[in-house]
Amino acid sequence: MTVETFPRGPRPFDVAAALGGLALGLLLWAVGLDLYPRRDVPGWWVLVPLAVTAGLELLRRVRPLTGLAVGCVALVADQLTTGSLATVLLFTDLVYAAAVYGSARLARRLPVAAGALTLAAVVWSVVTWRDAYSLMPGLGVGLIVFGPAATGALVRHHRDAARAARREAERTARLAELDRAQAVTAERTRMARELHDVIAGHLSAVAVHSTAALSLDDADTSRRALGVIRENSVAALTEMRRLIGLLRAGGEDLEPSAAPTLESLPPLAEGVRAAGFAVTLDLGPGLGSGPDAGAGRVRLPSPVELAAYRIVQESLTNVLKHAAPGPVTVALRLDGGALRVEVTSAHGTPDGQSARAPGAGAGLIGMRERAVLVGGGFEAGPEDGRWVVRAHLPVPEGEGMVP
Known part of the structure; x- marks a missing residue:
């Protein structure tokens, strides 16, 4: 539901329009330039609707519907006097402002109502006078009412389209930033594994040569072994410092050995909410922590929690890339000796558009593999007009307990 908000006061342009129209x-009144100069009414009467219409210019953004309604009364009153062109011009601006700054419903209905009024004026004038000039009153109503509406x-349509395009551009930028962050994380992880293998090789060399130094009673052999041990120890320490620096590159609070758990799901959901999706995180009793979780944290095996986190993460990434606008629900439950994960979202991109960002197409495969690695199952597909991802991850008996 869209809630219309109004500015707190008139803008400088509104004040200038009111003063200029007045x-x-x-x-025009001073020089005697009236629309209907032959009417037998006091000439100053024309100033009353003029003053009212000019004052309504201050409401063109603040209360456009009120300004239009009172402006209609003032315009009718102006037709009963000698008439002022300035009053008519100010009224056309009130009609325009009502379409631009009014509610969406008013913007849709105002041109239709104005068009119907113009058509009715044309039909009435033609039926009444039955000559070529009988079209003039109807055309005048069209210029005053339908044209501005x-x-x-x-x-307003172009303004709303531009605003929607800006929102989409911002969402695409956030998606690109998320992809960039994930790519950086993946690259850091790959480098960390490579450094781990390098360090393991150095430590293996240390172990082998220290064994040789201890088992052989030969001074030269022991000296050479100690030299190799020192060389590999220094190299291992250097690589270890590089590994720690790599893992801490994202911030001082990053724990190098920490793996994502269910307690990491709320920040993950918050990141997707920032992209404009209404994400509901429903953690069952004993899962997670904080306002989105149940009470009494249950400690699950690390592989199960990591698999659940990665499945939810990949599902939310697919939501950012492929899902149409709509609610997204992430539900986790402990049921029957297994952790059950379910993620539902809108099916398909809006208006048949292609994916917002390219992907490798391996997301579902990776989620299935993670579920199978811990002995579980996985399924994903459309269901009742929505896209549903389900996984069940077995919890070994006695391991899903409250500490």
Whole structure:
């Protein structure tokens, strides 16, 4: 549901339009340039609807519907006097402002109502006078009412389209930033594994040569072994410092050996909420911590928690890439000796568009492999107009207990 908000006060342009329209009307009245000069009414009467319409310019953004309604009354009153062109011009601006700054419903209905009024004026004038000039009153109503209403609706449409394009661009930028962060994390992980293998090789060399130094009673052999041990120890320490620096590159609070757990799901969901999706995180009793979790934290095996986290992470990434706007629900439950994970989202991209960002196409395969590695199962596909991802991850008996 869209809630219309109004500015707190008139803008400088509104004040200038009010003063300018009033000044123009006074000038026209002073020189005697009236729309209907032959009417037998006091000439100053025309100033009353002029003043009212000029004052309504201050409401063109603040209360556009109120300004239009009172402006209609003022315009009718102006037709009963000698008439002022300035009043008519100010009224057309009120119609335009109502279409641009009013509610979405008003913007849709105003051109239709104005068009119906114009058509009715044309039919009435033609039936009444039955000559070529009988079209003039209807055309005048069209210029005063339908023209500004249609113009305002068109301007509002383009403004809303530009705003939607900016939101989509911001969402795409956030998605690109998320992909970049994931790519950096993946690269850091790959480098960390490589450094781990390098360090393991150095330590293996230390172990082998220390065994040789201890088993052989030969001074030269022991000296050479100690030299190799020192060389590999220094190299291992260097690589270890590089590994620690790599793992801490994202911030001082990063724990190098920490793996994601269920307690990491709320920040993950918050990141997707920032991209404009309404994510509901429903953690069953004993899972997670914080406002989104149940009470009494259950400690699950690390492989199970890591698999659950990665499945949810990949599902939410697919939501950012492929899902149409709509609610997203992430539910985790302990049921029947297994952790059950379910992620539901809108099916398909909006208006048949392609994916917002390219992917490798291995997301579902990776989620299935993670579930199978811990002895579980995985399924994903459309269901009742939504995309549903389900996984069940077995919890060995006696391991899903409250500490």
